[in-house]
Amino acid sequence: MKFKGNSAFNNLKLKEQISLEPTSFFKEKILKKDASYYSKNIYEDDVQRLIRFYQHEGYLNVQFAPPSFEITKKNKVILTFNINEKAPIIVKSIDYLVDSTKQLSQALPRKELRNIRLQSNLREENIFKDEWCLQDQQLIINQFNDIGYAFANADFDISVDTTSNSADILWLVDKGTLTHFGKTTITGNNRVSEKNIRKQLIFEEGDVWSKSDIDLTQKRIFNLGMFRVSSLKTSPLKEERDTLPIQVILKEAPKYTTRFGVGYGREDKFRVFGEVQRLGFITDIGRLNVSAKHSALEPYNFDLKFTQPxxxxxxxxxxxxxxxxxxxxxxxxxxxxxxxxxxxxxxxxxxxxxxxxxxxxxxxxxxxxxxxxxxxxxxxxxxxxxxxxxxxxxxxxxxxxxxxxxxxxxxxxxxxxxxxxxxxxxxxxxxxxxxxxxxxxxxxxxxxxxxxxxxxxxxxxxxxxxxxxxxxxxxxxxxxxxxxxxxxxxxxxxxxxxxxxxxxxxxxxxxxxxxxxxxxxxxxxxxxxxxxxxxxxxxxxxxxxxxxxxxxxxxxxxxxxxxxxxxxxxxxxxxxxxx
Structure with missing residues (x-):
């Protein structure tokens, strides 16, 4: 398969979008895969896949001319996709309207406003892409989540000028109700004390709710090394949408785990290692690791490691x-x-x-x-x-x-x-x-x-x-x-x-x-x-x-x-x- 007229995307990227697959000596003789047969219906389906791909990437006016064929002496088809990409849609302007009346700078603190300006994918004079639009939508929602608006929503109104191939984007943000952290309950901890888990919490009951605090707390608890699963869930009460109780759901890792491996390297030759880990050693979150290694570079290495998070x-x-x-x-x-x-x-x-x-x-x-x-x-x-x-x-x-x-x-x-x-x-x-x-x-x-x-x-x-x-x-x-x-x-x-x-x-x-x-x-x-x-x-x-x-x-x-x-x-x- 060949592609002609594609400058925005290379052949490999376009081949990933379609179902037609070229054959090769390696596939036929080594992998024993049967050759794919050409079908007009499959080709037309693939053209539609490519059109959708181009449009998602900002090329709304892409066109495909009839394909070109060349039949080889071995009765194989060399298929050429003829593409006319045309000009992409360029972002002309980006505006924000919060709660129908406010500008973004009036609704967000400086830090969150800066995050949007620095991390937004869609920018003026750049190509408009669907994926970037959805990522920016989540970015805007996250910034309002981080200052207490757990139910914030962001929608977009896009006006496309097909004459100039430009787009004006208007973000419509609804902050929703200001929310606070409610009571935190912890379940699933048998060996690890609740006190040590609560030390990892970023927030207290009554604090303004923040999604980033939820995410960071989840990482801190998991990084103790004592749990297979660390999940934080919020369950809004029907009668109190301004207060969000937090449920910490845990699944503890086994007290004992072992690892063993062998390998070969050009420098260390044959190598082997083994390790035993015990959780809850001395303290309920202490870890003890005992390991042994052997290779040409390390004939022996016996290692005892106690970690206290x-x-x-x-x-x-x-x-x-x-x-x-x-x-x-x-x-x-x-x-x-x-x-x-x-x-x-x-x-x-x-x-x-x-x-x-x-x-x-x-x-x-x-x-x-x-x-x-x-x-x-x-x-x-x-x-x-x-x-x-x-x-x-x-x-x-x-x-x-x-x-x-x-x-x-x-x-x-x-x-x-x-x-x-x-x-x-x-x-x-x-x-x-x-x-x-x-x-x-x-x-x-x-x-x-x-x-x-x-x-x-x-x-x-x-x-x-x-x-x-x-x-x-x-x-x-x-x-x-x-x-x-x-x-x-x-x-x-x-x-x-x-x-x-x-x-x-x-x-x-x-x-x-x-x-x-x-x-x-x-x-x-x-x-x-x-x-x-x-x-x-x-x-x-x-x-x-x-x-x-x-x-x-x-x-x-x-x-x-x-x-x-x-x-x-x-x-x-x-x-x-x-x-």
């Missing part, structure tokens, strides 16, 4: 985490015993922070990874203790396969800040990601990383496991794990104290599930602190094939260095996009 405020928690771990990296091998005491603060769905107090007893098995004389190194057993602080913001949508939005993460770590320890240092890492959805099925993605580490005792020695390493599936993909950057005389990676990386990737949906990605990566690691050389970067380019799954894209990346004497191809398997 809402320790001071509803949106924070503490984690106590003792562990025993061994790591095998290309440049070093260490055994660690220690614990973390972490305070998590969740400011919003997108913005989180943490403060972590850590203590580690480290045994370094390979001491020759340093570029320094071995006599300058401390003992292979050393202690670390200090503080790490992190902030992260992510608003990409959808979360597992973002096509819009950005993220930024900052982490700063110090060893020996208040207590003198072996090899005191500080380490910081900044990572930024950005996603642009340029067209249906086409997304550009960017990642940048900047890191530095520095000893604070004048020795300029930073522990092997705290240095930076470049190369691998989530770094510069033309090199294997940790193999881009400084090496010793034996060719073993020694890492560095300065890191700079950047990646650009173009992701194209060949089908709704199949993604082809082309990318270019750049980066390097340097031994000195605060030492970045743009003329000393390693570059790599390649191709990725990924398939979208419920847990994110799964696929494979092929990459090789460019502008470099090294030309060996690298293959990386991934669950999720590399960034």
């Amino acid at each position: 809402a320790i001071l405020f509803p949106i924070n928690s503490i984690i106590i985490n003792p562990y025993i771990q061994k790591q095998n990296e290309p440049g070093y091998s260490v055994e660690k015993e220690g614990f973390n005491f972490t305070f998590l603060q969740n400011f919003s769905d997108n913005f989180n922070s943490n403060i972590n107090f850590f203590f580690e007893d480290v045994t370094l098995d390979t001491t020759n990874i340093s570029s320094y004389d071995p006599s300058q190194l401390p003992e292979s057993v050393y202690l670390k203790s200090g503080i790490s602080v992190g902030f992260s913001f992510f608003n990409g949508e959808p979360k597992l396969n973002p096509i819009n939005g950005h993220s930024i993460a900052i982490n700063i770590k110090t060893n020996g800040l208040y207590i003198t320890r072996d090899m005191p240092f500080y380490r910081s890492l900044l990572e930024y990601k950005r996603y642009w959805g340029l067209n249906y099925g086409l997304t550009l993605a960017f990642k940048g990383k900047l890191g530095t580490a520095k000893a604070t005792d004048g020795s300029d020695i930073v522990p092997a496991e705290e240095r930076f390493y470049a190369g691998g599936a989530h770094s510069v993909r033309g090199w294997s794990r940790a193999n881009l950057g400084p090496k010793n005389a034996n060719g073993t990676p020694i890492g560095g104290k300065s890191l700079l990386e950047g990646s650009f990737e173009a992701r194209v949906n060949i089908t709704p599930k199949l993604i082809i990605a082309t990318f270019i990566d750049a980066g390097n690691v340097w031994e000195p602190s605060f030492h970045y050389r743009l003329n000393d970067l390693g570059y790599a380019s390649g191709l990725g094939i990924r398939y979208d799954t419920p847990i994110g894209p799964a696929g494979i990346d092929f990459a090789r260095p460019i502008f470099n004497a090294e030309k060996r191809w690298q293959i990386h398997f991934n669950i999720g996009h590399p960034f």
Whole structure:
């Protein structure tokens, strides 16, 4: 099938709207699917589907000329849809009338008014789309809901001028009755006390009703981790429409749950993990997780984690985490015993922070990874203790396969800040990601990383496991794990104290599930602190094939260095996009 005359939508988008399906060698020979037969009735039904699609997207005057046919020697039809899209309907003006007399600015506070102006999809001089109109309708209703008008309604009057292909939109808003929160009842909680649940409520009886308070309360209760279902319902009383009682309906999760998994990766080889979780440990909302992992990179990792939500405020928690771990990296091998005491603060769905107090007893098995004389190194057993602080913001949508939005993460770590320890240092890492959805099925993605580490005792020695390493599936993909950057005389990676990386990737949906990605990566690691050389970067380019799954894209990346004497191809398997 072919499409001629379509400039507003690509062929893939139009094929999604119709039932006619082209055949292919893969479908016939591999999938054993019978070829579809051409039918005039099916074609005409598909034309009507395409007309409705165009009209929903603002092209009210779209027309379809008779189709073109070409018969191949194998008696197959090459069908061409001939489209005359014509000019779309453009929004000329948008006005609001509240309760038949008021302007929007007179009826809404500044915050809600700003939300409508910033979040509305329909704007003057833009194309009119049905979907955007319905989304804006709900947006307007939500803003009135948030200031107490639970029964607000918004209708629209659209005047279309077919001569100028323009539309005037008038929003007609009926606020309804100002409402307040009534009595809150809680059902379904057996192990979790009502007191701990009520701590998550944003509102009290008598407060002005707000839909956003309802939504946020529901998220807070669910984020306690104790419930499979957390639902808040309002049941207006017939005799009191200005008061809305709230019913919190809960279904508790099992006290014990287990997880187990196996897999294989190019870098970590065979891997296996198991975890047991107990809810209601020590306190009725405390969680205990016991886990064990094994892979080539982590021969063993035994982890005990106690989480106490809402320790001071509803949106924070503490984690106590003792562990025993061994790591095998290309440049070093260490055994660690220690614990973390972490305070998590969740400011919003997108913005989180943490403060972590850590203590580690480290045994370094390979001491020759340093570029320094071995006599300058401390003992292979050393202690670390200090503080790490992190902030992260992510608003990409959808979360597992973002096509819009950005993220930024900052982490700063110090060893020996208040207590003198072996090899005191500080380490910081900044990572930024950005996603642009340029067209249906086409997304550009960017990642940048900047890191530095520095000893604070004048020795300029930073522990092997705290240095930076470049190369691998989530770094510069033309090199294997940790193999881009400084090496010793034996060719073993020694890492560095300065890191700079950047990646650009173009992701194209060949089908709704199949993604082809082309990318270019750049980066390097340097031994000195605060030492970045743009003329000393390693570059790599390649191709990725990924398939979208419920847990994110799964696929494979092929990459090789460019502008470099090294030309060996690298293959990386991934669950999720590399960034």
